[in-house]
Amino acid sequence: MRLETNPFLKIENLEVVFTNKGKKNTVLNRVNFEIPKGKVLGLVGESGCGKSMTALSIMKLLPPEISAPSGKIFFNDMNLMELSSRDMRQIRGKRIAMIFQDPHSVFNPVRSIGRQFIETLQHRMSLSKKEALEVANQSLLEMGLGDSQKILSCYPFQLSGGMKQRVMIAMALAMKPDFLIADEPTTALDVTIQAQILIEIEKLKEKYNTGVLLISHNFGVIAQLSDWVCVMYAGEIIEYGLVKEIFYKASHPYTKGLLCSIPDFANNINSLQQILGQPPEIYEERKGCSFYPRCPYRKDFCQNNHPLMEKINSNHFVSCFFPIQY
Numbered sequence: 059m060r061l062e063t064n065p066f067l068k069i070e071n072l073e074v075v076f077t078n079k080g081k082k083n084t085v086l087n088r089v090n091f092e093i094p095k096g097k098v099l100g101l102v103g104e105s106g107c108g109k110s111m112t113a114l115s116i117m118k119l120l121p122p123e124i125s126a127p128s129g130k131i132f133f134n135d136m137n138l139m140e141l142s143s144r145d146m147r148q149i150r151g152k153r154i155a156m157i158f159q160d161p162h163s164v165f166n167p168v169r170s171i172g173r174q175f176i177e178t179l180q181h182r183m184s185l186s187k188k189e190a191l192e193v194a195n196q197s198l199l200e201m202g203l204g205d206s207q208k209i210l211s212c213y214p215f216q217l218s219g220g221m222k223q224r225v226m227i228a229m230a231l232a233m234k235p236d237f238l239i240a241d242e243p244t245t246a247l248d249v250t251i252q253a254q255i256l257i258e259i260e261k262l263k264e265k266y267n268t269g270v271l272l273i274s275h276n277f278g279v280i281a282q283l284s285d286w287v288c289v290m291y292a293g294e295i296i297e298y299g300l301v302k303e304i305f306y307k308a309s310h311p312y313t314k315g316l317l318c319s320i321p322d323f324a325n326n327i328n329s330l331q332q333i334l335g336q337p338p339e340i341y342e343e344r345k346g347c348s349f350y351p352r353c354p355y356r357k358d359f360c361q362n363n364h365p366l367m368e369k370i371n372s373n374h375f376v377s378c379f380f381p382i383q384y
């Protein structure tokens with residue numbers, strides 16, 4: 059699957075498979091995508107489909123109980139899979155920054171926010187303490203945290219979850235990374251703040267030509283910011299294309315189902331449809347198409363045969379034997 063782009067981050071055949079109590083667990087299976095500089099790729103899918111595991115694989119921060127991934131992750135011409143832990147520490151932060159889903163795990167509880175923020179900037183961006191303080195203040199203001207001095211003097215437990223989330227985003231954006239991974243950056247925030255955060259990510263992309271992997275289960279957030287979209291199901295990319303291709307010509311029955319399950323309050327809320335059933339568990343053996351048990355368009359052939367990604371056109375790929383035709 060090749061896009062007509064100049065990739066900056068390129069993932070080839072990423073697999074995360076591990077054995078637990080004698081059972082094979084498939085977390086990621088043959089994940090492929092690429093992101094050029096200055097572009098946003100949205101990764102969307104139901105809870106548990108493998109979005110965060112994809113992000114953590116890129117950062118080389120998978121939980122220790124999950125064995126190392128296989129495949130290739132190219133950042134520029136460097137295969138991150140081959141880097142030592144020491145070299146990877148040089149990449150994280152300044153080159154590739156990540157906004158984590160859970161802000162609580164990011165901060166050290168016994169050190170003030172200011173100390174953590176300023177030391178990170180000093181260390182990653184080689185700034186003086188005074189310069190780092192200025193950048194930290196400015197960055198917090200841009201995240202809508204007006205009383206930045208007070209925030210910097212607080213300890214993590216003194217901030218609400220939403221505030222901590224915004225401080226973490228401010229820290230990631232302040233480093234002006236070459237590449238940003240934003241894992242559900244706005245889920246914990248109210249809608250006005252959500253919009254502000256998305257605008258700041260957009261500004262970073264425009265100003266510094268930053269490539270972005272935006273992870274969300276919310277198609278609205280994805281549509282707002284992304285150039286390209288990958289739809290993930292049960293650890294696999296099942297559809298991939300330009301945002302307008304995915305929204306107006308969704309070809310995989312799962313993508314179509316996801317789009318039909320978005321509430322449309324302006325029109326008819328009664329038209330809301332749900333995708334019946336549940337995705338397979340990671341330990342379940344998969345022979346045919348993973349979506350077969352839930353697919354409204356399934357045929358017997360799909361039960362025992364696994365589809366591969368096929369090109370619909372140069373901007374759209376789908377992994378389905380019987381894609382929806384337009």
Ligand SMILES: Nc1ncnc2c1ncn2[C@@H]1O[C@H](COP(=O)(O)OP(=O)(O)OP(=O)(O)O)[C@@H](O)[C@H]1O
Pocket residue numbers: 085103104105106107108109110111112121123124159275340
């Ligand atoms: N520490 C772990 N050990 C074993 N399996 C795990 C671990 N963390 C996650 N998983 C499994 O990996 C799969 C993918 O999880 P992942 O967190 O990537 O999903 P996600 O798409 O990001 O979901 P969400 O939107 O809820 O964050 C899930 O089936 C999950 O149960």
